[in-house]
Amino acid sequence: MTPISPLSSNGNGFPRRVPVPGRGGDLGSTQSSRLRRLLPRRGGRDIAIDLGTANTLVFVRGEGIVASEPSVVAVDTVGGDVHAVGEEAQRMIGRTPARISAVRPLRHGVIADFEVTERMLRHFMSRVHRSRHARPRVMMCAPSGITSVERRALTEACMAAGARSVHLIEEPLAAAIGAGLPIDEPRASMVVDIGGGTSEVAVISLGGIVVSGSLRVGGYDLDDAVAAWVRNTHGLAIGETTAERVKLEVGSVAPDATDAHTEVRGRDPLSGMPRQVAVTSEEMRRALEDSVTEIVAEVRTALEDTPPELASDIPQRGIVLAGGGALLRGLGERLEEETNVAVRLTDSPLTCVALGAGMALDEIDLLERTTPRY
Ligand SMILES: Nc1ncnc2c1ncn2[C@@H]1O[C@H](COP(=O)(O)OP(=O)(O)OP(=O)(O)O)[C@@H](O)[C@H]1O
Numbered sequence: 001m002t003p004i005s006p007l008s009s010n011g012n013g014f015p016r017r018v019p020v021p022g023r024g025g026d027l028g029s030t031q032s033s034r035l036r037r038l039l040p041r042r043g044g045r046d047i048a049i050d051l052g053t054a055n056t057l058v059f060v061r062g063e064g065i066v067a068s069e070p071s072v073v074a075v076d077t078v079g080g081d082v083h084a085v086g087e088e089a090q091r092m093i094g095r096t097p098a099r100i101s102a103v104r105p106l107r108h109g110v111i112a113d114f115e116v117t118e119r120m121l122r123h124f125m126s127r128v129h130r131s132r133h134a135r136p137r138v139m140m141c142a143p144s145g146i147t148s149v150e151r152r153a154l155t156e157a158c159m160a161a162g163a164r165s166v167h168l169i170e171e172p173l174a175a176a177i178g179a180g181l182p183i184d185e186p187r188a189s190m191v192v193d194i195g196g197g198t199s200e201v202a203v204i205s206l207g208g209i210v211v212s213g214s215l216r217v218g219g220y221d222l223d224d225a226v227a228a229w230v231r232n233t234h235g236l237a238i239g240e241t242t243a244e245r246v247k248l249e250v251g252s253v254a255p256d257a258t259d260a261h262t263e264v265r266g267r268d269p270l271s272g273m274p275r276q277v278a279v280t281s282e283e284m285r286r287a288l289e290d291s292v293t294e295i296v297a298e299v300r301t302a303l304e305d306t307p308p309e310l311a312s313d314i315p316q317r318g319i320v321l322a323g324g325g326a327l328l329r330g331l332g333e334r335l336e337e338e339t340n341v342a343v344r345l346t347d348s349p350l351t352c353v354a355l356g357a358g359m360a361l362d363e364i365d366l367l368e369r370t371t372p373r374y
């Protein structure tokens with residue numbers, strides 16, 4: 001757990017609208033508004049990107065979310081050409097010929113393959129700006145627990161993909177803005193964002209993160225747990241896409257797991273032949289227990305680390321859950337039970353980080369003047 005100051009070097013978190021003297025400030029109002037109209041056009045419209053382990057979303061200022069696709073790239077392993085990005089590449093996972101490999105360039109919210117990430121970003125950015133010369137200003141979401149090296153890799157990948165400047169916003173803060181929480185008030189809001197590769201917990205007050213916790217456990221780790229359970233209990237090897245499908249269909253952490261079940265096809269490692277078994281919701285509860293316990297422990301630690309004045313606000317507002325992983329059946333109830341605090345799922349768990357970062361684009365002019373540029 002580390003108290004951190006997001007976004008800006010002034011440590012003030014999400015900036016408020018305050019008049020800042022500087023470039024453009026001395027211009028006459030007509031001239032300055034003409035310049036303001038021209039500049040974004042020359043550089044391309046400002047965009048916000050939620051570069052997730054599982055999904056990448058792009059928000060264009062003035063339009064909203066214009067792209068939402070899996071963070072997957074299909075690359076030719078010999079020539080290095082990109083065959084497909086997003087949905088199309090996702091369909092290729094586990095089904096590619098030897099020459100092509102469908103890869104996820106991010107692991108646990110951070111870049112695992114720099115070159116492929118850059119190409120994926122270039123692809124998404126080119127869909128927004130058809131001109132190769134457009135160099136947009138980018139608000140990029142980053143997990144709160146990343147190291148300075150990971151932070152630099154993220155900014156550099158974005159610049160290499162064609163950004164004019166990059167500003168990082170921490171994902172829990174973006175999630176809080178996207179969920180409509182009044183983060184500027186001197187009262188605590190608590191957000192838990194469970195993605196594909198990370199689970200982030202943050203207590204926010206006065207526009208900044210007061211306490212944060214970041215766990216490198218997310219939806220994919222739950223898929224791995226499902227695959228391990230099916231292998232160990234039923235002696236059947238299944239791929240990651242199948243494991244995720246099982247989780248979505250019958251995955252649950254509720255104590256009163258229903259008797260729902262689903263058929264799973266895989267390969268018997270002993271005979272090498274395809275085989276089918278039924279997997280139940282109750283089995284899933286047991287398979288997912290360890291990962292869920294880790295997430296619950298992270299939330300409890302964040303609550304314990306919150307200063308008493310702020311901690312007393314949290315039960316009034318409750319905990320807001322975001323991220324695709326938050327849709328796991330019974331997770332909200334489980335968190336409520338373990339923390340004694342009401343938990344509610346945000347209206348758009350899969351998009352609220354991108355929406356919040358998009359809303360923060362309204363502050364980008366201020367950020368350009370007050371924070372270091374990349
Ligand atoms: N209904 C559901 N039940 C359980 N899990 C779900 C559900 N819908 C989506 N998920 C999981 O949510 C995860 C993706 O969520 P999200 O798009 O928020 O992740 P991300 O932002 O790409 O990842 P991260 O923020 O960790 O880098 C996947 O692991 C997916 O299996």
Ligand SMILES: [Mg+2]
Nearest residue numbers: 052195323353
């Ligand atoms: Mg995310």
